Amino acid sequence: MDADGQLKEEEEELDPERDARRRLALAQIRQYPDVALRMAARPVEEFDDELRSLTERMERLMTDALGIGLAGNQVGIIRRLFVFQPNEDDVVAVVNPEIVERSEESSVADEGCLSIQGILVPVERADTITLAGRDANGAEVRYELDGIYARAAQHEVDHLDGVLIIDRTTPEARREALSLLRPRIVLT
Ligand SMILES: [Zn+2]
Numbered sequence: 001m002d003a004d005g006q007l008k009e010e011e012e013e014l015d016p017e018r019d020a021r022r023r024l025a026l027a028q029i030r031q032y033p034d035v036a037l038r039m040a041a042r043p044v045e046e047f048d049d050e051l052r053s054l055t056e057r058m059e060r061l062m063t064d065a066l067g068i069g070l071a072g073n074q075v076g077i078i079r080r081l082f083v084f085q086p087n088e089d090d091v092v093a094v095v096n097p098e099i100v101e102r103s104e105e106s107s108v109a110d111e112g113c114l115s116i117q118g119i120l121v122p123v124e125r126a127d128t129i130t131l132a133g134r135d136a137n138g139a140e141v142r143y144e145l146d147g148i149y150a151r152a153a154q155h156e157v158d159h160l161d162g163v164l165i166i167d168r169t170t171p172e173a174r175r176e177a178l179s180l181l182r183p184r185i186v187l188t
Contacts, residue, residue, distance in 0.1 A: 004062070004069035004084070004114050004155055025064035029074050032116045032164070032181060036073050041080045041160040044095045047138035051081075055093035055136045058083045063091060067114045069152040071159030074115050082156035086131075086143045094141060097133035097157055102126035111155060111165050119177045121169035125151045 014022065030036050044051060054077060062070035062083050069084035081095045105127045110120040128146040131153050135141050145153055158164070166174050166181075 004067040021064045025061045036076045038162045039078045041078045052136045069156045071156045093136045094133040100132045101130035103128040121173040123168045125154045
């Protein structure tokens with residue numbers, strides 16, 4: 001199970017056009033170790049046309065990249081906002097999101113990230129959460145989330161604090177992931 005990662009990619013063969021669109025989208029998403037992924041985002045203050053076009057662009061990118069969440073930091077916008085799927089059918093933007101309730105029950109599952117491609121690591125997350133925030137027009141929104149949707153929202157809130165799945169996993173999985181991510185020096 002992935003959070004904003006490649007959930008659908010593993011379940012179906014992509015046709016060449018869809019795969020090309022996915023690659024194009026991924027090329028526009030900041031990749032580890034981009035410094036934007038480590039920054040704490042500031043709250044959004046203006047709910048204007050610029051914000052609305054940004055969230056629309058992020059929704060398109062997320063859908064094309066076959067993710068179920070995408071945070072501002074991942075497109076170099078260090079503001080507290082993300083887009084995600086709160087259920088199977090919808091894609092929404094949440095601005096200045098806060099997790100206002102979380103269950104004591106938690107589960108460990110493998111998570112991926114659109115900014116750390118090719119890596120899946122086990123991460124423990126609360127099973128159910130209540131997410132509050134605003135939409136791109138400034139209206140208050142509230143989502144009761146469970147399963148993969150609760151997991152995705154917790155993953156995206158982490159992005160806004162500069163926290164990544166490799167910080168949330170076991171020491172062993174982290175070591176293994178970092179060794180895969182280390183740039184390879186090619187001697188010719
Ligand atoms: Zn991510």
